[in-house]
Amino acid sequence: MSNPPAFAAKVTASVRVPSPSSEPNTMQEAQKQAASCTRCSLCHDATQTVWGEGPVNASLMILGEAPGDQEDLAGRPFVGPAGRLLRTNLEDVGLAAEEIWLSNAVKHFKFVSRGKRRLHQSPNEGEIKHCRWWLDLERRLLSPRLTVALGATAASSLTGNRAPLSLGAAMWKLRLTAAPC
Numbered sequence: 001m002s003n004p005p006a007f008a009a010k011v012t013a014s015v016r017v018p019s020p021s022s023e024p025n026t027m028q029e030a031q032k033q034a035a036s037c038t039r040c041s042l043c044h045d046a047t048q049t050v051w052g053e054g055p056v057n058a059s060l061m062i063l064g065e066a067p068g069d070q071e072d073l074a075g076r077p078f079v080g081p082a083g084r085l086l087r088t089n090l091e092d093v094g095l096a097a098e099e100i101w102l103s104n105a106v107k108h109f110k111f112v113s114r115g116k117r118r119l120h121q122s123p124n125e126g127e128i129k130h131c132r133w134w135l136d137l138e139r140r141l142l143s144p145r146l147t148v149a150l151g152a153t154a155a156s157s158l159t160g161n162r163a164p165l166s167l168g169a170a171m172w173k174l175r176l177t178a179a180p181c
C-alpha cells in the first residue's frame, strides 16, 4: 500500500531542511537555499521566497512582517505600497534605502483568495517560529549594528516573545508612517 500524500510531503520537507553541516556561510548561498525552503506550508501557495535585499555590510536592518502581494510577485521586499511609503519616509529622514538591509520576519506571502484578489494574512506563531531559522541566519551573516522591527510580528520574531513593542521601535514606526508634509 502506498503512503498517503501528507506523509510523503512531511518526509520531503524534513529531507529538504538544511542540516547544520550544510548551513550557508554566505548571504548568496543562504538566499539560494531559502528559495527551496519547505519548513512550513506557506511555500505551497506563494510564488517564491522573498529574501532580504541590500548591501551585505549594511549597519541598519529594517524588518517587516512578511512579503505582500507585489513583493511575492516581484521576489523583492518592500516594493508594494507600504514599501514605497517606507522608502519615501526614509528619504525624508536622510536615509537611503539602498544602504539598508530590508527584509521580513517571514519569507513567504500568506494570503486568502477572494476572487482574483489575494488578501494578506498575518503569519501565525508556528510560521514565524519556522522562519526564524532563516532570520537568525540572515542576521548572523549581516551582523547589523541596529535592527528596526516594523510591527509586532517582526518584533516578536526578533525577541522570541509577544511582548509589546518597545518605545524606541514604536517611535520609529510612527516616524515612518507619518504622512510627509
Ligand code: SF4
Binding pocket: 034, 037, 038, 039, 040, 041, 042, 043, 049, 106, 107, 108, 127, 130, 131, 132, 134
Ligand atoms: S515562510 Fe519561511 S520557513 Fe516557511 S517555507 Fe517560507 S522560507 Fe520556509
